[in-house]
Amino acid sequence: MAKRSGGSGQPGATWALIAAAGSGERLGIDRPKAFAPLGGRPLLAESLDRLERSALVDAIVVAAPPGWEEPSILLAEELAASKVVACVTGGATRAESVGAALAEVGEEALVVLVHDAARPLVDEALLERLLGPLAEGYEGVVPALPVADTLKRVRDGAVVETVSRDALVAAQTPQAFLAPAVRRAFSGDLSGVTDCASLVERAGGRVAVVDGDPRLLKITTSDDLALVESWL
Numbered sequence: 001m002a003k004r005s006g007g008s009g010q011p012g013a014t015w016a017l018i019a020a021a022g023s024g025e026r027l028g029i030d031r032p033k034a035f036a037p038l039g040g041r042p043l044l045a046e047s048l049d050r051l052e053r054s055a056l057v058d059a060i061v062v063a064a065p066p067g068w069e070e071p072s073i074l075l076a077e078e079l080a081a082s083k084v085v086a087c088v089t090g091g092a093t094r095a096e097s098v099g100a101a102l103a104e105v106g107e108e109a110l111v112v113l114v115h116d117a118a119r120p121l122v123d124e125a126l127l128e129r130l131l132g133p134l135a136e137g138y139e140g141v142v143p144a145l146p147v148a149d150t151l152k153r154v155r156d157g158a159v160v161e162t163v164s165r166d167a168l169v170a171a172q173t174p175q176a177f178l179a180p181a182v183r184r185a186f187s188g189d190l191s192g193v194t195d196c197a198s199l200v201e202r203a204g205g206r207v208a209v210v211d212g213d214p215r216l217l218k219i220t221t222s223d224d225l226a227l228v229e230s231w232l
């Protein structure tokens with residue numbers, strides 16, 4: 001599929017990677033989470049459609065669940081998602097899936113957005129918030145929400161300590177990176193990594209935080225799916 005120019009005016013400047021290769025066992029369905037039904041279409045369709053229609057995104061790469069590459073390509077075609085330039089087979093971990101998608105990103109890329117298919121309700125206002133700090137010297141930007149609950153460190157079913165939540169936030173996706181920074185970060189060890197920003201941080205990159213969005217809930221259970229469906 002062809003690449004085309006997006007909101008930056010620079011062809012291929014901003015690439016969005018969609019990590020969609022998780023099994024989603026906790027949903028208890030007969031297919032990977034990205035193909036769970038949401039509003040009458042696969043979960044993956046929601047974020048794919050939204051990123052395709054974004055004026056800020058030039059090109060998209062999907063990391064599909066192993067064996068689901070073809071249905072992912074067909075879905076992109078059904079959605080007329082012509083920004084999708086590749087659909088790769090995901091890896092054993094999220095970081096490996098993102099790494100496989102990153103390998104498809106063109107040399108011309110300036111910014112890479114990494115998003116979870118499991119957070120379908122990505123919107124344009126959030127994408128705009130993410131891109132701001134990249135022009136101000138940051139190498140990465142994460143959306144985050146304040147932590148509402150009291151946090152406790154627990155061992156063997158007993159509280160070890162109560163952790164101050166003052167400086168703590170809960171990170172979401174999409175996360176935005178300068179292309180060289182994320183490429184550098186992914187050239188190292190990917191073990192034990194739960195988000196891309198932590199790799200950039202580990203490599204010494206500065207990562208900014210912007211306001212997240214409560215509607216960017218990550219779907220884990222069927223209750224999450226029903227809740228997000230009610231917001232569509």
Ligand code: C5P
Pocket residue numbers: 018019020021022023024033034063090091092093094095097098115116117118119218219220
């Ligand atoms: O499992 P969890 O919901 O935390 O995964 C977050 C995102 O990472 C999901 O969108 C999932 O599809 C993706 N993922 C992936 N490859 C894996 C595991 C998870 O792309 N091996």
